[in-house]
Amino acid sequence: MIEIRATSSPVKGATAVCIYGAGGHAVDLLTQLSFDARRFDIKCMVDDFRPDRQLLGYTVMTFDQALSQNPDAPWLVAVGDCLNRKRIFERIESHNRRIISFVSSLAHVGRVGELGPGVQIFSGCYLSDNVRLGKGVVMNANSSVSHDCVIGDFSTLSPACILGGRVCVENEVFIGLGAKITHRKLGQPLTVGKNAVVGVGAVVIDDVESGATVVGVPAVSIR
């Protein structure tokens, strides 16, 4: 058995950053930061409900403590849930602090497109040309977004999601692990409405109404 241990020693020339979140997505983000070519000096992690602990060698504290101890550091938001992420963006911005994006050097991002502020694109992701990601969008590892897709603000793509061309995902949509989305008719656009949830492993081939939860193959609404 080989034991792997994280180290929190800062690297010379690294970008200082505070991370809001200290749960599962935060661990995934730490992993991504650790194997990215750009180096990060993580000043602290924030969890308002469970501060005063260590996470993989980093100190977890409240937002107020982090603000006073790190007046200049920009922020990364490490929260998978769409609405919570949106609230945390608003909270950080209300203190006039900067939120930065993280685009893994191990992702493939098309030359023409638009990335909103505070996006996260993890390793193994693929974005074709003419793709637009809104503010605070998270693309977890190995997800793929094809030509002419639009992903709305604060939507989350879980690992290994695949979106075909001309898919429009509106704001605050959660797409579960390994879901696949493309219109049943070749080349037709498809829309996943605001606040919808797409279940793990779903195959979505028709429009999804706002607020609906869809599961299965082909995906049907359970709510």
Ligand SMILES: CC(C)(COP(=O)(O)OP(=O)(O)OC[C@H]1O[C@@H](n2cnc3c(N)ncnc32)[C@H](O)[C@@H]1OP(=O)(O)O)[C@@H](O)C(=O)NCCC(=O)NCCS
């Ligand atoms: C879709 C989802 C949100 C539904 O959760 P829920 O609202 O708690 O729904 P329930 O567990 O009560 O399930 C309702 C029904 O849908 C079925 N169902 C739920 N998720 C399903 C899925 N992904 N595929 C097929 N059927 C599913 C359940 O079996 C249940 O069927 P039944 O009524 O015949 O017993 C959840 O199952 C899911 O897929 N979450 C995404 C998880 C994920 O990808 N996380 C990312 C980690 S990085």
